[in-house]
Amino acid sequence: MKRRLLLVSNSTLHGSGYLDHCQQHISHFFGKDVKRILFVPYALHDRDAYTKTARDKFKTLGGGNTFRLLKSLYDNKVVTEIRRRVLEDGVPYMGSSAGTNVATVSINTTNDMPIVYPPSFSAIGLVPFNINPHYLDTDPNSRHMGETREQRITQYHEEADTPCVLGLREGSLLLVEGNKATLLGTTKARLFSR
Template structure:
């Protein structure tokens, strides 16, 4: 049976010179309208000030015609997940986000709604990280202890949002993002990783994965040479890649 998943995974919420989510307006609007979404459940757990974060998201998406409710405003988080038309999990600290999802027993309910009920899911930065197998390839600092590094596993690969290339002429001698990801793959059996540059988006519809935006993406697979894929590439092979 074909997968029901519908995901829009953003590298970031804001790019230089643009307002919050504005750079991805076309993709976001198309994604939700194609799936008949009018109401979005926002999950603000990647930052501590939930009221302020929710207000920012509501201000941005209400202008586009969407009704946004933040899960923290409810007395029953699981009930909100079970009744949601769509999810948006925003960026911030990935460890704090994942810990809070575990604290409120939301991992399995969200996973069920997305994979079995076909509820659309949008993530940005940390929200993209938790959509993958684990948060092992986040750039964030572990400011809290998480029960597990395992995340929602809505896709069978990992993402490195905000992927950065080495700066030409730089005298920095520390590890690059590419070096760090290759070190991750020194452990046998680790899943593929997509280096998602700022402004890039992964759209996952059923068994199809497409790289959206203007920039290329970098794909790391254990035991294989790293490959660069241009914008609009079909990356569906990642859904079937096993080590």
């Protein structure tokens, strides 16, 4: 399997500029010979503005709303084609946040609001596990009573046949080359299994 993926938790890290925290990894991942990048702007509403921003500033490559992104990938019938090109032809894939979620088994572990209804939660399936981007450790001082991220992922694992979930903290990214995955960045990750 030829796959080469770079799956980023988040595009902007507090206190630094767009993709600053993983700039070197991105340059190294694509290399000097890459002339063109296919940018998928489906995750935000104004696609032209989003594409311009991405082109100008190399901003949130694949970020935005996960439900909107996956629904548009299905509506435009490109899910299978992206999977084929990445897994069989070795076309490099990079995603951040929403773009990371859609690269995995399913979007069941996104943090996003379900603003649109995709025909399935199954995603492109470039790796055999799920990712929770922007992973947040439990804050013992929080007064908010919503479920913690850990509780949410535990609820997911109460369902049958659910894959492992990698909680990728902001500042972390995963480099996948063939059957090898390497965790990069400074903040590490947490792996949840059923």
